[in-house]
Amino acid sequence: MTLGVTDKARARDFYEALGWRGVGGSGVEPVFFQAGDMVLALWDRAALAADSCVEDTGGWGGVTLAHNVGSRQEVDAVTEAARAAGATVAREPAETFWGGYDAIVIDPDGHPWEIAHNPGWRLSEDGAVHLTETPE
């Protein structure tokens, strides 16, 4: 997954302040973060739009990321860490209508993250999220 950003150094600093460690990123190259068994990249938003064959009309485009954690206390802690790192806390941690507990933080480029504890999902020690229902 790649997030388009306008200031790669600022975006990298933000995610590194939350404990992630970037790889690469020299010159116009993306910065990469290992995130569990996937890779999250930060890249110039205009370059990403061109490379993705889409027009960038600005703003949000229908994708919201989530960081699932193991307890309400962790939701509170990650939300405070994001705020300290420069995120906008758009919704303070609170109980949700679906029986969980979450907050919404917006990164410096406007990408929203849900910081969530979902007691109905299983979370591995390494942060992996597992649905507990069986596919139909």
Place this chain on the structure above:
Amino acid sequence: MTLGVTDKARARDFYEALGWRGVGGSGVEPVFFQAGDMVLALWDRAALAADSCVEDTGGWGGVTLAHNVGSRQEVDAVTEAARAAGATVAREPAETFWGGYDAIVIDPDGHPWEIAHNPGWRLSEDGAVHLTETPE
């Protein structure tokens, strides 16, 4: 990660045609897919915007997803499967400037996916993507 969609049944059909298996999704609930150690959800885009505390200005918003596969042949095969399932192939499979091989397919809701083979990354049998460089 949640993708906002305008027609949940159509979106679910698209991703299930690519071999994913949805969980939930009754009524206004999201459909969930286990994707490696994360969960991808499909949810009504307006509901997602409201829940994410963002304004939806339409169009693309600076996020591009990638499906990393183990060979050029797999890039070709996944691209054809996506086309058959109703995706727009915005860039046909080809060599990239960074030494890989990829295509861009756009899902029925306009979300772009890069279908990519990156020979510089390690791919586990279960599809997990591993950076081969060490964080700085």
